[in-house]
Amino acid sequence: MPELIDPLIPAPDLVISTRGLSKRYGPLTALDQLDLDVEKGAVYGIIGPNGAGKSTTFAILATLLIPTAGTARVCGFDPVTDPRAVRKCMGYMPDVMGVYDRLRVDEYLEFHAAAYGVPRDEWSELIPGLLELVDLDVKKAAMVDGLSRGMKQRLSLARSMVHDPQLLILDEPASGLDPRARIEFRELLLALRTMGKTILISSHILAELQQMCTDIAVIEAGRLLASGVPRAILEQLGSGRRVTVTFVGGATADYPVADEHEQATLLKRLISEGAEIAEFTVASHDLEDLFLQITKGIVQ
Amino acid sequence: MSLTQQLNPVFDRELRQRSRSMRSMIMMTLYLALLVVVLYVVYKGTESTQAFNNDPISALTNRVGRSMFEWVLAAQMAVLLFIIPGISAGAIAGERDRQTLIPLQVTLMSPRAIFMGKVMSSSSFVLLLLVASFPIMAVPYLVGGISLRQVILALLTLMVTGLLFAVMGVACSAIFRRTQTATLAAYGLTLALTLGTLVGLAVLAVIDSSRGIDTVEPRLVAIYPNPFVGIADAAGDLGGIGDGPFSPIKEVFLRSQVGNDVLIENGIAFDPNTGEQFEAQGVDGLPIWARSLLTQAALALVLGVVGVRRLRAPNRELHST
Numbered sequence: 001m002p003e004l005i006d007p008l009i010p011a012p013d014l015v016i017s018t019r020g021l022s023k024r025y026g027p028l029t030a031l032d033q034l035d036l037d038v039e040k041g042a043v044y045g046i047i048g049p050n051g052a053g054k055s056t057t058f059a060i061l062a063t064l065l066i067p068t069a070g071t072a073r074v075c076g077f078d079p080v081t082d083p084r085a086v087r088k089c090m091g092y093m094p095d096v097m098g099v100y101d102r103l104r105v106d107e108y109l110e111f112h113a114a115a116y117g118v119p120r121d122e123w124s125e126l127i128p129g130l131l132e133l134v135d136l137d138v139k140k141a142a143m144v145d146g147l148s149r150g151m152k153q154r155l156s157l158a159r160s161m162v163h164d165p166q167l168l169i170l171d172e173p174a175s176g177l178d179p180r181a182r183i184e185f186r187e188l189l190l191a192l193r194t195m196g197k198t199i200l201i202s203s204h205i206l207a208e209l210q211q212m213c214t215d216i217a218v219i220e221a222g223r224l225l226a227s228g229v230p231r232a233i234l235e236q237l238g239s240g241r242r243v244t245v246t247f248v249g250g251a252t253a254d255y256p257v258a259d260e261h262e263q264a265t266l267l268k269r270l271i272s273e274g275a276e277i278a279e280f281t282v283a284s285h286d287l288e289d290l291f292l293q294i295t296k297g298i299v300q
Numbered sequence: 301m302s303l304t305q306q307l308n309p310v311f312d313r314e315l316r317q318r319s320r321s322m323r324s325m326i327m328m329t330l331y332l333a334l335l336v337v338v339l340y341v342v343y344k345g346t347e348s349t350q351a352f353n354n355d356p357i358s359a360l361t362n363r364v365g366r367s368m369f370e371w372v373l374a375a376q377m378a379v380l381l382f383i384i385p386g387i388s389a390g391a392i393a394g395e396r397d398r399q400t401l402i403p404l405q406v407t408l409m410s411p412r413a414i415f416m417g418k419v420m421s422s423s424s425f426v427l428l429l430l431v432a433s434f435p436i437m438a439v440p441y442l443v444g445g446i447s448l449r450q451v452i453l454a455l456l457t458l459m460v461t462g463l464l465f466a467v468m469g470v471a472c473s474a475i476f477r478r479t480q481t482a483t484l485a486a487y488g489l490t491l492a493l494t495l496g497t498l499v500g501l502a503v504l505a506v507i508d509s510s511r512g513i514d515t516v517e518p519r520l521v522a523i524y525p526n527p528f529v530g531i532a533d534a535a536g537d538l539g540g541i542g543d544g545p546f547s548p549i550k551e552v553f554l555r556s557q558v559g560n561d562v563l564i565e566n567g568i569a570f571d572p573n574t575g576e577q578f579e580a581q582g583v584d585g586l587p588i589w590a591r592s593l594l595t596q597a598a599l600a601l602v603l604g605v606v607g608v609r610r611l612r613a614p615n616r617e618l619h620s621t
Contacts, residue, residue, distance in 0.1 A: 025617075059618060062406055066614045080614055084408060092406045098399030102320040103313065114309035115407035159403060 013040050014073070015167050015198040016061060021070035023056050023222075030056040032222040033070070038200055038215070040166075043193050045213035046202045047291055053222040054202040055095065058171045061200070062092040075166060087116075091160030095172040097152050099144045105131070105155060106140045109162055116163035130158040134188060150181025154188065168192065170201045174208060186212060206288050220295045233290060245270065246279035257282075309409065310417025315424070324425065331379060331429050335372055335436045342371040343443075358444075365445030367544055370535055372440065373454050374545035376433060377531050380426060380462050381494065385486035388422040388469025392611070393482040411611035415604065418470045419463070426462035430455060450536050453589070457534035460593050461527045465490065467600040471607030493596070497526040501552065520556050521591075523549075525599060530592030553588075554578060 016038035023031040031053040038044045046054050059065040061074050063083035072079055075089035100108065109127045118126065131137040134154040139147065147155065153173055160168060170189075174182045186208055189199060193212070203209050209216060210230055217227035226233050243255045243263060257263045263282065270277060318324050346367040347360075392415075395401040404414060434455075441451050469486040476482040501522045523529050532546035554569050555562065558578045562569045569578040586594070 060614070064402065064405065064613050064615070065618055066616050083614060087406055087408055090406075092403070094399070094402050096399045098395075098401075098403070100313070100317065100398070100400060102317040107313070107316060111309055111313045112403070112407060114312065115404065115409045117408050156403075163408075 014038065015040050015042075016044075016072075016074055016200060018057075018061075018072045019070055021057070021060065021072055022068050023053075023060065023065065024068045029222050031060075031067070034219070034222070034224055036217060036224070036227070038198060040198055041193075041196055042214045043189070043199045043201065043212055045209035045216040046200065046219060047206060047209060047216060048202075048219040049295060051221075052219045054219065055171055056222075057219075058092070058169050058200070058202065061086075062090065062169050063087055088163065089165055090167045090169060091163070091165040093156050093160045093168070093170045093173055095175060097156040099147075099152060101143075101145045103144050104140070105136060105142050105144055105147070108144045108155065109158060112159045113162045118163055126162065130161060133161075133191070134158045135184070148181075150177050150184065153177060153181070153185060157185075157188065165197075167198045167200065170199060172202055174203055182208065206291055218291060218294055225294045226290075230290075242283050244279075244281045244283055245275075245277060246281070248276035248278045308413060308417040308420060310404075310414055311420040311424070314417070314421035318421070318425065327383065328429060328432055331383075332432055332436065334379060335375060335433055338371055338375045339368055339436060339439060342368045361443055362445030365440045365443035366536070368443060369437075369440035369446045369451070369454075370544035370546055372433075372436060373458070373531055373535050374528070376430070376458055377461070377527055380429070380458065381465065381490050381527060383429075384422065384426060384462060384465045385469045385472075385483060385490050387425060388418070388466045389473050389483040389486035390479045391418040391422055391470045392473040392607075393476060393479040394473070396477060397479055405611070405613045411608045411613070414611055415470060415474065415608045418473070419467050419604075422466040422470060423463045426466060427459060430459055430462065446536065450534070453534045454531060457531050457589050457593065461530060461596065464593070464596045464600040465527070467604050471600070471603035474607035474610045475603075493525050493599075494528060497523045497529075520553065521595075523552065524588070524591045525595040526592065527596065530589045530596075533588035533592070 014037050016036060018034050018036045021031060021034040021036070022029070034053070034057060036057070046057065048054050056065065060067050060072055061079060063079040063086050066080050074086045077085040077089075079086045103111070106127050109130060110123055113123055113126060114120070128137065128140075131140055134157055136151060136154055136158065139151060144152070144155065157168075157170070157173065160170075173189075174185050177185060189201070189212055192199060201209070201213070213230060215228060216230050216233065218225045218233075241257055241259075241263075243257050243266060244252060245255065246252045255266055257266060267277075267280060343364060346364045392401065395404065405411075409417075437451060437455065440446060441448065468489055472486040472489065473479075473482040476485055501520070504519060504522055526549075528546070529549055532549045535546065551564060551569075554564075558569070561571070562578055563572045564570075570576060571578070
């Protein structure tokens with residue numbers, strides 16, 4: 001990650017940059033000195049327990065909340081002093097999608113296109129294109145309040161893209177979805193990634209973030225605990241992989257190994273020593289291990 | 301640029317939603333039915349009373365026409381004041397409750413445009429009700445006793461009052477987070493401006509009389525924000541007290557001008573010693589209906605500014621949830 005010398009002048013390839021970003025509500029510190037850099041084209045996942053400050057961070061970046069201290073730049077603009085410029089380049093999807101009653105799916109998108117000032121003569125291509133992208137083209141004439149939760153989430157994503165933003169800020173987009181809807185949503189985000197969108201996403205489903213994120217940040221109690229490329233963070237934790245050996249009779253033993261060669265050597269050694277091996281399992285660290293290892297379960 | 305492109309997006313969306321709702325149609329039907337019932341009851345009641353008095357036929361029709369006109373106006377005002385807070389107070393608070401306000405706030409619509417869209421949506425329904433009542437308002441005009449100017453002025457006063465109360469309702473909706481609180485505040489404000497101003501004037505009168513005999517009467521400005529004062533004046537001059545729904549307001553104005561020693565019988569004010577009859581005189585400068593609307597407008601403006609500020613984002617707190 002490039003280091004910023006002057007917080008007011010972000011590097012050109014950074015879509016999001018925060019320095020010392022803090023938010024306090026009286027005695028409660030919701031966000032504490034957050035430094036975050038999100039590069040163009042990245043899928044940046046933010047993980048943390050409930051109350052960690054994820055939604056507060058998103059609300060500040062999405063021009064909804066004024067921070068108590070620190071600076072933020074989104075697409076090079078300050079969300080506090082130039083919210084309109086930020087809104088033009090950013091699509092925000094809050095964790096809960098509210099819907100209007102007595103409004104059709106295409107009308108819902110038309111409404112938001114109008115609210116973003118998209119010229120009306122562009123709607124005839126824009127709306128069907130978006131509905132096709134989120135696989136809701138067959139639901140074009142359906143009432144919004146009659147959609148399933150998964151469909152509503154996809155529609156909400158389409159809504160956040162009506163003005164073709166460079167950046168998408170998605171707050172817990174997969175929460176409350178069933179497994180199939182989660183997989184569909186993940187595939188949709190991967191498609192957006194190939195389209196070159198920069199995505200800042202938070203989720204409780206850590207396995208999903210691991211599969212789709214180019215970078216992750218772990219925050220707890222408003223503080224950044226770790227950030228970077230997932231593999232690099234996992235390596236920082238040391239003992240990247242472990243082997244669990246189950247012997248005949250049920251006894252088990254864990255062996256730390258550095259790589260595949262060390263793993264093979266271990267297996268040979270155990271066999272040469274006459275050990276009766278029933279199972280030889282490689283267990284590598286994943287995001288859940290990382291999360292449990294570096295967070296302490298502090299909830300504000 | 302087409303008309304739909306020029307329309308405020310919030311207003312446009314709410315028009316679509318409202319057009320699909322049976323509630324609006326039912327409300328309009330009930331509204332018009334109520335006005336027809338009021339018209340009929342007043343017609344029958346006034347006709348029989350006046351016939352008993354053996355008035356000449358022209359005087360009878362004039363009295364019947366004026367009485368119908370005033371009662372229908374009063375009924376319209378009362379019903380509108382009951383309906384408007386119900387429609388407008390949920391405008392923004394309802395968006396918060398449904399979690400639809402945040403996606404709206406992060407669009408390129410300004411807080412003022414969102415607020416105005418909500419006001420336009422609420423007041424358009426009021427306008428629709430008033431336009432639908434035109435044929436009913438035409439009946440007293442055809443019967444007689446009122447001028448076309450009075451009809452037009454009264455309807456305009458009703459419309460502007462409806463718009464201003466819609467602004468106040470939407471402002472309450474923006475200021476208070478929950479729909480129930482906003483609705484309570486909007487109805488409380490309406491009650492304060494109607495009954496509250498009269499109580500306020502009565503309190504001022506008691507304070508005034510406790511100071512002994514003087515020439516200074518309670519300040520009528522206390523009841524200027526009362527929407528019934530505006531419509532009473534717009535419906536005709538406040539001089540003749542009569543026995544219509546606006547008689548109490550007319551009496552207040554008369555007593556403020558000629559003192560409390562006059563007697564009022566059968567809608568006529570007179571000096572019990574000399575028998576001299578009185579009529580309240582118009583005030584200098586702006587007519588009372590204009591003063592009434594201006595005081596309401598000032599209040600609506602203040603509340604509107606506060607309401608728009610609450611919609612502003614970014615803010616120090618999330619008012620959207």
